[in-house]
Amino acid sequence: MDFSELSHQQEIRESLNKIFSEKCSPEKLKNFDNEFKHDEKLYDFLASNGYLGLGINEKLSGSGEDLYDLGILFECFGFHAAPLCLTGCLVDVAQTLQKFSKNENHQSIVSSIAQGEIYTSAILEPLNHDPENPTTTAVFDGEKIIINGTKYLSEISSLAKGILISASSNKGVILALVKTDNVKLTQLTSTANSPLFKVELKNVSIVESDVVHEEGRGLEALKYLLQINMVMRSYIALGVTNKMTSLIASYTSEREQFGRVIGTFQAVSHRAADCFIELECLRLVNQQASTNLNTSLDCENDALVSKIWAGNACHKISYSAQHLHGGAGVDRDYVLWRYCLLAKECELINGSASQNIERLGLNITANQ
């Protein structure tokens, strides 16, 4: 048992915090509040310094497959509310292709991702609460596979070279790459101003080599994708809630009312302490899920537990932070508001706490 970070992990954390502090200052973040929220310069900077290769095999231009390394990236990204979208590309596409595809072209895509090329995923569907059963269809027609359906919440799709989609076919679920040029994209406006898209697939034709897994392993690959996505989103949630908790601590240690700093009121300090407890729990369940995913491709319950804690922590800590800050918390000239919006995004995308509780309950009670 070892809860410590290896020295290279400490270095990753330190350098990322340094980079993000510098490049995601409140003044710089402001530039993206009403614009397309993706800082291309920052993205290229991360790529050229090797940070997009975290969690990717050395042979594929990465720095090793340890998912905890990748978790650090997502935690730091959340802590600084960096104007980037990383999950679809670095998690969904890179990790799934790396683990499941034997195709050399796909392996070189992973390598190109580590070097800054953008791909994305389109997995979720409007009002479909069961992403393991896509309503999007794939029909095998000779050499071709024809895809039809609608996806949404696909990140920075307009910048992506290709999109990884899930679809149901008569051979089971498949995951395949489609060219961005072959789909219809509509940008969605969302709560945290993340550049998310609706992806419409109308008779999109692909070939078998676009499928990113061996035959019959589609569901396994999709489950893996959903699990690792949950865990990495929970790392963003960890960064976001950690930042909000530290804002609570510093604000209530300075703000004076009734002639004393409000942090000396037990009602205030205890609410802050409850945020700290929630945060500790979230950190630990994330660490367990990501390290277990290092050795197994299926850790569904660990991933669910992680996302359940993330959903609850995002909700509770966000509202505690807003409340304890009073008016400053909602003032767009202060920093907290961005985190509150990001928290709602982390809480809800790829399974809310209630939805995941239901799923976890199903798993637990089914295992005799």
Added chain:
Amino acid sequence: MLIQLNSQQAKLKDELHEYFKGLLTPELKAELNNPEHFEGGGPEFKKAMLTMGKDGWIGLSWKKEFGGKELSPIEQYIFVETVMRTGFPFPFLTTESVGPMIAEYGSDWAKEEIATKILQGKLIFGIGYSEPNSGTDLASLQTKAIKEKDGYIINGQKMWTSLANFSDYIWLAARTDFEVKNHKGISMFIVPTNDPGFSLTAINTLGDVRTNATFYENIKVPDSHLVGEINQGWSLITSQLNLERLALVNHGPVEELYRNVLELAQNTKISNDQFLTDLSWVKQNFAQIHSGIEALKLICWKQTWIMESDQLNMAEASVAKVYGSEFFIEAYRLLMEIMGELSILKNDSELKILNARLERMYRTASILTFGGGTNEVQRDIIAMAGLFMPRSR
């Protein structure tokens, strides 16, 4: 980062599991089901303690030079976990807290006479800290020990002295200096319960756990009964409480109960083709408990890992105490909801084993949120040590 038990630790767990299966004879189980012996103290309990002493299962955390096994904190945690799962009222406070301190800081007499016998399973201690007017503010305690020639005269009253009704000694905190700040004038003594100046009255509690008020009237103890330096008792108390807190929130018992209720629910038919676990709210309750237990397990594991490297993280120790004690209450509630009104029955013939336990556990759970350092103080500590906020007042 690796968050799993290693193979040796897993082996220890299995070994302990088997050992306790053998130790818990039907006679011992029957005795422990008697409210009078819930906490131990009966003849079968005493026999089991002697056996454990002989088999070397006492003194796990003790240093080797004192006859212990010097197990690592994680191995000790596994021991506590496994024992607690069995329901055997192992006297951890005597063997793992008081014992090692006496072995290290006691007089020659205490080392030979007391420490050795604790290792053999022959002695039980009660803990004499709280007083009628000193609970959370423990350092204000007023029981006094006045220096005489060759010894001390002890006078005072203690509250919540659990196990005192069958203990051989009390590990007693008394004031030895009245001029200095509260916590600087306290010393620790070994006080025999067979002294004529010692008396007690029972306090019967909500959870059927018996505890006691204990009275100390002109009890004279020789110098050899002082443990550690005079007026240096506070550090012994606080280091003991740190250990105690972690043992209190061990995830073993609640997980054991969760597994038992789950198994029962999976096999309980509520109609021709439906089991209890088919109900969606039942699934949700189990999932809530599961995700809560995972966090508790990880908090405890991390604490033991921190202890292994001799670091101390005050905020995280308090997180364990607050989270664990409050989670237990929630978990018992969710489990009782699953069993429904059956869980308030104490002697339903079919579900006796499980429900009697659940029915009793929920009644004992509340003591943990205030016992061992009340949660308000723990939250104060978290805000100060974890978030660097100013001291609240």
